[in-house]
Every structure is written in structure tokens, then in C-alpha cells.
Amino acid sequence: MNVEARTSETGHPRVVIVGAGFGGLQAALAIGKQQPEVDLTVIDRTNHHLFQPLLYQVATAALSPADISTPIRHVLRKQKRTEVIMAEVTGIDIESKRVMMADNLSIPYNYLIIATGAHENYFGHQKSWGPLAPGLKSIEDAQAIRNKILVAFEQAEIETDPEQQKKLLTFVVVGSGPTGVEMAGSMAELAYQTLTPEYRHIDPGMIHIILIEALPKILNAFPEKLARRAKKKLERLGVDVRTNTPLEEITKDGVVAGGQWIASTTIIWTAGVQASPAGQWLGAETDRAGRAKVMPDLSLPDYPEVFVLGDTANPSQDGPPLPGVAQVAMQQGRYVASVIKQRISGEPAPEPFHYHDKGNLATVGRAYAIASIGPIRISGFIAWIIWLTVHIVYLIGYENRTIVLLQWAWSYLLLKRRVRIITRSVRLSPPSDPNHKSIPEKAKIATNPKQ
Amino acid sequence: MNVEARTSETGHPRVVIVGAGFGGLQAALAIGKQQPEVDLTVIDRTNHHLFQPLLYQVATAALSPADISTPIRHVLRKQKRTEVIMAEVTGIDIESKRVMMADNLSIPYNYLIIATGAHENYFGHQKSWGPLAPGLKSIEDAQAIRNKILVAFEQAEIETDPEQQKKLLTFVVVGSGPTGVEMAGSMAELAYQTLTPEYRHIDPGMIHIILIEALPKILNAFPEKLARRAKKKLERLGVDVRTNTPLEEITKDGVVAGGQWIASTTIIWTAGVQASPAGQWLGAETDRAGRAKVMPDLSLPDYPEVFVLGDTANPSQDGPPLPGVAQVAMQQGRYVASVIKQRISGEPAPEPFHYHDKGNLATVGRAYAIASIGPIRISGFIAWIIWLTVHIVYLIGYENRTIVLLQWAWSYLLLKRRVRIITRSVRLSPPSDPNHKSIPEKAKIATNPKQ
Numbered sequence: 001m002n003v004e005a006r007t008s009e010t011g012h013p014r015v016v017i018v019g020a021g022f023g024g025l026q027a028a029l030a031i032g033k034q035q036p037e038v039d040l041t042v043i044d045r046t047n048h049h050l051f052q053p054l055l056y057q058v059a060t061a062a063l064s065p066a067d068i069s070t071p072i073r074h075v076l077r078k079q080k081r082t083e084v085i086m087a088e089v090t091g092i093d094i095e096s097k098r099v100m101m102a103d104n105l106s107i108p109y110n111y112l113i114i115a116t117g118a119h120e121n122y123f124g125h126q127k128s129w130g131p132l133a134p135g136l137k138s139i140e141d142a143q144a145i146r147n148k149i150l151v152a153f154e155q156a157e158i159e160t161d162p163e164q165q166k167k168l169l170t171f172v173v174v175g176s177g178p179t180g181v182e183m184a185g186s187m188a189e190l191a192y193q194t195l196t197p198e199y200r201h202i203d204p205g206m207i208h209i210i211l212i213e214a215l216p217k218i219l220n221a222f223p224e225k226l227a228r229r230a231k232k233k234l235e236r237l238g239v240d241v242r243t244n245t246p247l248e249e250i251t252k253d254g255v256v257a258g259g260q261w262i263a264s265t266t267i268i269w270t271a272g273v274q275a276s277p278a279g280q281w282l283g284a285e286t287d288r289a290g291r292a293k294v295m296p297d298l299s300l301p302d303y304p305e306v307f308v309l310g311d312t313a314n315p316s317q318d319g320p321p322l323p324g325v326a327q328v329a330m331q332q333g334r335y336v337a338s339v340i341k342q343r344i345s346g347e348p349a350p351e352p353f354h355y356h357d358k359g360n361l362a363t364v365g366r367a368y369a370i371a372s373i374g375p376i377r378i379s380g381f382i383a384w385i386i387w388l389t390v391h392i393v394y395l396i397g398y399e400n401r402t403i404v405l406l407q408w409a410w411s412y413l414l415l416k417r418r419v420r421i422i423t424r425s426v427r428l429s430p431p432s433d434p435n436h437k438s439i440p441e442k443a444k445i446a447t448n449p450k451q
Numbered sequence: 452m453n454v455e456a457r458t459s460e461t462g463h464p465r466v467v468i469v470g471a472g473f474g475g476l477q478a479a480l481a482i483g484k485q486q487p488e489v490d491l492t493v494i495d496r497t498n499h500h501l502f503q504p505l506l507y508q509v510a511t512a513a514l515s516p517a518d519i520s521t522p523i524r525h526v527l528r529k530q531k532r533t534e535v536i537m538a539e540v541t542g543i544d545i546e547s548k549r550v551m552m553a554d555n556l557s558i559p560y561n562y563l564i565i566a567t568g569a570h571e572n573y574f575g576h577q578k579s580w581g582p583l584a585p586g587l588k589s590i591e592d593a594q595a596i597r598n599k600i601l602v603a604f605e606q607a608e609i610e611t612d613p614e615q616q617k618k619l620l621t622f623v624v625v626g627s628g629p630t631g632v633e634m635a636g637s638m639a640e641l642a643y644q645t646l647t648p649e650y651r652h653i654d655p656g657m658i659h660i661i662l663i664e665a666l667p668k669i670l671n672a673f674p675e676k677l678a679r680r681a682k683k684k685l686e687r688l689g690v691d692v693r694t695n696t697p698l699e700e701i702t703k704d705g706v707v708a709g710g711q712w713i714a715s716t717t718i719i720w721t722a723g724v725q726a727s728p729a730g731q732w733l734g735a736e737t738d739r740a741g742r743a744k745v746m747p748d749l750s751l752p753d754y755p756e757v758f759v760l761g762d763t764a765n766p767s768q769d770g771p772p773l774p775g776v777a778q779v780a781m782q783q784g785r786y787v788a789s790v791i792k793q794r795i796s797g798e799p800a801p802e803p804f805h806y807h808d809k810g811n812l813a814t815v816g817r818a819y820a821i822a823s824i825g826p827i828r829i830s831g832f833i834a835w836i837i838w839l840t841v842h843i844v845y846l847i848g849y850e851n852r853t854i855v856l857l858q859w860a861w862s863y864l865l866l867k868r869r870v871r872i873i874t875r876s877v878r879l880s881p882p883s884d885p886n887h888k889s890i891p892e893k894a895k896i897a898t899n900p901k902q
């Protein structure tokens with residue numbers, strides 16, 4: 001079945017959206033509202049929209065995956081001409097206007113929106129570093145990190161060699177953007193406040209959480225003063241913040257950073273992203289981070305029916321690219337929906353896309369955030385309340401997330417981390433030197449004397 | 452380090468509990484309360500206690516895994532002489548009084564409590580049927596079933612061959628004990644009420660949920676009248692209940708039951724359990740289901756310091772074994788704690804264990820349950836309220852689970868299933884015959900015309 005047959009059949013053009021992150025989902029909702037007569041197909045390789053900014057809360061056992069994800073088809077259930085397909089897109093046939101998927105499937109389009117986001121950039125070390133230092137892009141990533149942290153504590157509890165125990169209780173976060181800072185702060189609270197009191201052979205002095213940043217300051221996108229305050233707050237939480245410290249190597253036993261060896265079994269990567277391969281699918285010109293260079297209306301040069309947005313696109317003709325945040329993608333999603341509407345109705349060319357920067361927010365622990373909103377700079381509890389409000393409003397945008405709010409409050413008030421489950425079959429390594437005597441408390445476990 | 456050194460060191464005997472299910476955890480809590488001076492070690496292969504009776508709610512996307520699990524060390528955090536170890540026990544050296552674990556670890560005991568539960572019994576087909584028909588014993592099981600159900604729907608949505616679609620939308624539950632009945636009822640609600648309205652190419656008539664039972668009636672442990680009512684309720688929910696239908700074969704494409712072939716990609720096993728291998732570890736005499744035969748005080752013959760309880764033990768000298776329910780294990784856990792207390796203080800031998808049957812409950816869907824409490828037989832909403840109350844009280848026993856209560860209410864009122872996440876990388880199979888024309892709605896997907 002081809003697109004001609006279909007469009008003549010229904011009389012409506014077909015819009016295909018690839019990717020249901022912030023950009024793709026906003027585009028889908030806007031098209032459903034503005035142009036209910038358009039046939040819309042949304043393709044994603046997962047079945048859920050993920051609220052990525054809170055993924056670090058899943059990684060640190062404060063929220064369950066379901067608290068920050070919603071089935072895509074549930075969000076779009078009321079748009080009767082919208083269908084949702086769970087499939088892996090493998091390429092675009094831009095000349096015959098088809099989206100190619102795994103297993104020899106394809107679907108034709110009249111208009112195409114590519115919103116496939118970004119993944120970790122390990123700067124040429126993807127294969128060797130990727131498996132050792134998971135990032136924070138998917139539920140699987142967050143669960144892998146949660147498992148790593150919780151397993152490290154379980155293993156440290158039965159470990160009798162202090163060197164091994166130190167290695168197990170050293171946690172390295174690479175990169176100090178908002179994700180790295182939020183992750184390090186939340187991990188410090190998890191480790192010092194929630195976990196340590198429940199172990200018999202671990203005391204807070206054994207734990208070492210290190211945030212590594214190559215630049216001279218953390219939170220580079222924030223004003224100097226706020227970044228300094230965030231650093232102080234992190235240090236008060238117990239995080240060892242190391243700026244001017246470029247990462248040089250990652251192995252399964254630790255990292256080399258700033259020329260120094262740090263033994264650690266838990267390394268978390270938040271140091272950079274790379275656009276999805278959509279630029280290559282489209283044969284488009286890309287920038288250094290792999291983002292497709294697009295026209296001011298976010299369409300691809302020479303292909304006015306193809307739009308690229310969010311972390312996959314670079315619409316800036318000169319000057320720095322837009323920040324890789326949800327706000328940019330959401331505004332672009334709504335903008336592209338309106339461009340397509342104008343195209344279909346034959347209206348004149350739209351104004352170029354303009355990003356309305358509503359400000360930058362980052363949390364540092366439970367009740368402390370920094371906010372840079374226009375000329376306003378706030379830090380502390382008030383900024384945290386702003387952060388909380390903004391996030392709850394966006395979460396509620398898709399579905400009523402009262403439960404999430406309650407869970408946050410619960411977690412906040414009682415310092416509980418409810419989601420401390422180690423999933424999959426995990427096997428601990430044996431303590432390396434069970435007869436070592438230098439641990440102050442008595443070693444409770446012996447190696448099997450018969451073997 | 453051996454047990455003599457340790458006991459002379461602290462002056463206190465060491466109790467080791469293997470398994471932190473209902474029985475093991477109750478024993479640990481009772482020992483902590485009655486004998487705070489005893490050194491207690493609790494070993495489990497996971498880090499969490501699991502509220503197994505609600506696992507079907509995780510499998511049907513109504514609850515998150517964290518809603519029904521609590522870290523074992525969190526439950527026992529206030530017992531300062533109790534340590535918790537996450538390790539896989541591999542055997543017991545009953546003569547030298549040591550618990551052997553993976554990785555050449557071992558720990559000595561003065562008193563040992565084995566509470567390692569049961570796993571699925573595939574009646575000799577473990578290897579071939581096990582991977583095809585997961586049971587409901589662990590979080591991983593429940594997530595595997597949730598994934599299977601949700602993936603089947605995603606795949607049916609893009610499938611154009613009606614035969615394949617029918618196979619994808621046929622769900623087989625084997626076994627009609629409370630777990631099978633609860634699973635089938637909850638699955639019917641998930642499929643008909645929550646999922647179907649959100650798919651464009653699936654209508655309720657395509658879905659087939661089959662409950663298979665070899666015996667002439669479902670819920671064999673319940674009175675005839677209640678079982679009949681439960682069957683009617685299941686049928687009203689849309690479940691095809693087939694009694695007198697022995698299962699004969701399971702393949703990756705379906706099952707043979709009662710001589711009939713049923714094509715299905717989702718098969719769930721609730722047909723029987725087998726005790727954990729603890730009986731073999733102990734070299735004990737076991738019954739047909741692998742349960743260790745124990746004395747009236749739940750100790751092992753000739754080894755008064757070793758106790759076995761819950762699904763791993765059979766204390767009945769003659770007559771049928773006790774039912775494999777949480778109540779039995781919990782009562783036994785508390786009983787064994789009191790026996791150990793009497794042994795340590797040199798008091799006279801205790802009364803034999805006696806099970807106080809508090810009744811049987813099973814839910815069939817959201818607002819219907821059956822209850823058999825002494826001479827009382829109730830079915831319907833009142834029974835469901837009893838069921839809800841009992842379960843909430845037990846959940847709250849370990850930690851305040853107000854959130855779970857709210858989520859239930861939420862789910863109940865709004866028919867939402869919040870936890871519809873397909874985890875791990877799942878790849879759908881291609882539609883088998885994309886050019887098939889007999890699906891009423893237009894097929895939206897074509898195979899790639901270029902390949």
C-alpha cells in the first residue's frame with residue numbers, strides 16, 4: 001500500500017512523527033488539536049514517553065520508573081486519527097517519502113517530523129567506556145545505575161578488605177551539567193542519609209562521591225554566582241567536587257582523572273550527548289555533535305516536508321546551538337505543528353522559529369535548587385519550590401500525577417527511598433581477603449574452611 | 452573465624468535465618484523483639500522482602516515492583532544485633548553447623564531457620580516449559596509477564612494477518628488456584644477495559660483469555676459454592692474458564708490442553724509449586740513436593756537446632772500438608788522464634804506447632820472477592836473489602852504503605868493501569884502477512900517496497 005492510495009482514500013495528508021520525547025509528543029498533541037483531520041502516525045522504539053529530567057530520581061531509588069513514564073498511546077488516546085507504533089526506525093527514504101523500520105516495515109508520509117533526541121557521547125570511547133559508565137537517558141540506564149549503587153553497598157557490607165570496600169563505596173559522576181549535579185547530590189543523600197544507617201559494617205567515612213568536571217567551574221550554563229553556590233551545597237552534602245579535572249580513562253576498576261587514579265566500581269556518565277543518527281538517515285549536513293542543520297522554519301534544506309527538532313536539530317545559522325533542554329524541544333514541536341498547518345492550508349510562510357528562554361533550573365539535593373530566570377538569580381529553598389512547581393506542572397500536563405507529588409513529599413519528609421530493589425539476578429563477588437583484620441568491627445563471614 | 456570463637460567472644464548464640472519471605476522475616480522480627488541479645492544473621496538472595504500475594508498486580512501493570520517490596524535491612528534496621536546478607540545459599544554443612552554460600556563464603560550457626568519457600572513445579576518439564584510459561588514468584592517473573600502482555604498488544608496492533616493477531620491476543624493462564632484466578636481476572640480487566648480503547652486496530656472481540664484447570668472445578672481449596680460464583684464472575688469479566696482440561700504440552704506457539712491446540716504467545720504458569728532444594732541441603736526426608744519432613748516443633752529429626760518452615764516444610768505426621776500460604780509461614784516463623792527462646796533459656800519443650808486457620812480469600816477482578824472464614828462464606832464487594840483490608844494491614848505491618856493504598860484507590864476509580872512500561876530492549880516480530888486484506892480497518896503499514 002502506498003501513500004497515493006492512502007491519501008486519495010482518506011483525502012487527508014499523513015504526518016509521521018519519529019520519536020515521542022518532549023518535542024515529538026508536543027507536535028503530536030498540537031497537530032491533534034489544530035488539525036484533527038490529518039492522519040497522524042507516531043513511531044517510537046519504546047511504548048512510553050519518558051520524563052527524562054527526573055530520571056536521576058529513578059537512578060537514586062526515590063521514584064519508580066512508572067512515576068515518570070506514560071504510555072504514548074495513552075497520552076494520545078483521544079486523537080482518533082492518531083495511531084501509535086512501537087518500532088525501531090532504521091532510516092528514511094527521503095525521495096520516495098517513506099520511513100523505514102526494522103523487520104522490513106515501512107510507512108509513507110506527506111510530512112515528516114524527526115524528534116529522535118540524543119544519546120551519550122563518550123567522545124570516541126563508546127565501545128570501551130559505554131558499558132562501564134552508564135548514562136541517564138532511558139529507564140534501563142536508570143535501573144542499571146540503581147542496581148550498581150545498591151549492589152556496591154551490599155557487596156561492601158560483606159567485604160573485609162578495606163581497600164576493596166573503599167573501591168566499592170567510591171562513586172564517580174563524570175560531568176557537571178544539571179544532570180551530573182542532580183545525580184551527585186541525590187546520590188549523596190541516598191548514601192549518607194538513607195543507606196548507611198541500615199548497614200552494620202559501613203560507616204559514612206568510608207563513602208566517597210566524586211563529581212569530575214574538566215572545566216574550571218560546574219554548571220557551565222549557569223551564572224558564575226549560582227554555580228559557586230551549587231558547588232558549596234554539593235560539598236555540604238558530602239560530594240567531592242573536582243573541577244579542572246579532565247577524565248582520561250575508564251576501566252572496570254576505576255577512572256584516571258586529572259592524572260590521578262580513582263578506584264571505583266560505580267561510574268556514571270553525564271559528560272556529553274551526541275544527536276541520534278537521524279541526520280545520517282536524512283543525508284543532511286550535520287554539526288560536530290551530529291545535529292542536522294535545518295532552516296529557520298526547522299525544515300530540511302530542499303525538503304520542506306521534512307522537519308527536525310529538539311536535540312537532533314541545529315537551527316542556528318551562526319552563534320551557539322540552542323541548549324538541549326525539554327523547553328526547546330517542546331516549543332519546536334508546537335511550532336512545527338503550526339508550520340505544517342500553514343503548509344496544508346496554503347497560508348504564507350511562517351515566521352522563523354524563535355526560542356523563548358524561560359530560564360534555567362537545577363536541583364542540588366532535596367530542598368535546594370538554583371534558578372536563573374531572565375535577570376533573576378535565586379538559590380536555596382525558594383528556587384527548589386520553583387523547580388518543584390515547574391516539574392509537577394509539566395508532569396501533570398500529560399496525566400494527573402498526584403501520586404508522584406505525594407511520593408515526593410513522602411520521600412522528602414521521611415528521607416525514605418522506597419525503590420531500593422536490586423533487579424535481575426545479581427551475583428556479588430566474593431570478599432577479596434576475608435582474613436584481613438583491620439576492619440574495626442568483627443568480620444562476620446568466613447570463607448568456607450572445608451574448601 | 453569459627454562459631455566457638457564468636458560465641459565466646461560475644462557470649463551470645465548466633466541464629467541464622469535463610470530466606471526473608473513471610474516466614475523468615477516474621478522469625479527475624481520475633482527474635483529481635485524476644486531476644487535482642489542474640490546475634491542474628493538473615494541471608495537472602497535478593498535485597499528485598501516481596502509481598503508475593505500482590506505480584507499479579509505488578510504483572511498486570513497496576514502496581515510498581517517497589518509498591519510490594521521493602522528492603523529486608525530496612526525492615527530490620529532497628530535490631531542492632533541483626534545483620535542482613537545478600538547472598539546465594541548453596542548448602543548446609545549440618546554436622547559442622549555452617550551455612551555455605553556462593554563464592555566460597557560460609558557462616559556458622561548455633562540455631563538455623565530455613566525458610567526458602569517454593570518455586571514453580573512444571574512436573575518434569577522445567578527446562579522446556581519454564582522459559583515459555585513464566586510463573587509468579589519474583590519481581591523478574593512479574594515484569595516478564597507484564598512485558599509479554601504489553602508486547603503482544605503492540606505487536607497485534609501492527610499485525611495484518613488475522614490468524615497471527617488472534618494468536619497474539621490469546622492469553623493462557625494454566626492453573627486455577629487463587630493466583631491463577633486473580634491473574635486471569637486482572638488480565639481481563641487490563642485487556643478489555645484499559646488497553647483495547649487505546650489501540651486503533653484491536654477490538655475486544657479479538658481478545659481471548661483462557662483459564663485452564665485439570666480438575667472439575669476452579670479454586671479447589673474453596674467451598675464449592677464460592678468457587679462456582681468466582682467462575683461466573685470470571686466469565687462475566689470475559690475469561691474463558693475451561694475445567695476438566697489437563698495441560699498436555701507447551702510450545703513457543705501455544706499449548707495443547709484437553710486434546711485441543713490453542714495458539715498463543717503468552718502463557719502464564721500458576722499450576723503448582725515445588726519446595727526449594729533446602730530439603731536436599733539438609734539431607735532430610737522429603738515429601739512428594741520436596742518439603743522436608745519436620746517434627747511437631749518444626750525442627751529436623753535428630754537436629755533440634757535446625758528448623759524448617761513455610762513452603763519448604765511439611766510438619767504433618769499424617770493428613771494433608773498445610774496450605775502454602777503466607778499465614779502458615781508467618782505463624783511458623785513466630786513459633787520457631789519462641790522455641791529457640793525456650794531452648795536458649797533452658798525452659799521445657801514447647802507445645803507442638805498448631806496452625807490457626809484464619810480463612811481463605813481470593814479476588815476476582817477489581818471489586819469482587821470470595822471469602823471463606825470458618826463457617827462464613829461471602830462473595831462480592833463485601834468480601835473484596837475484607838480482602839483489601841487484610842492486605843493493607845499486612846502491607847502496613849512492614850512499612851507505612853499509604854501510597855500503595857492511594858494507588859489502588861486511584862486505579863480502582865479511574866480504571867488506570869499506570870505501570871504500562873515495556874522494559875528491556877524488546878523487538879517486535881514483523882507482521883507475518885502485511886498484504887492480507889481481511890482486517891476491516893485499513894492496514895497502515897506496508898513492507899518495504901524496495902526490498
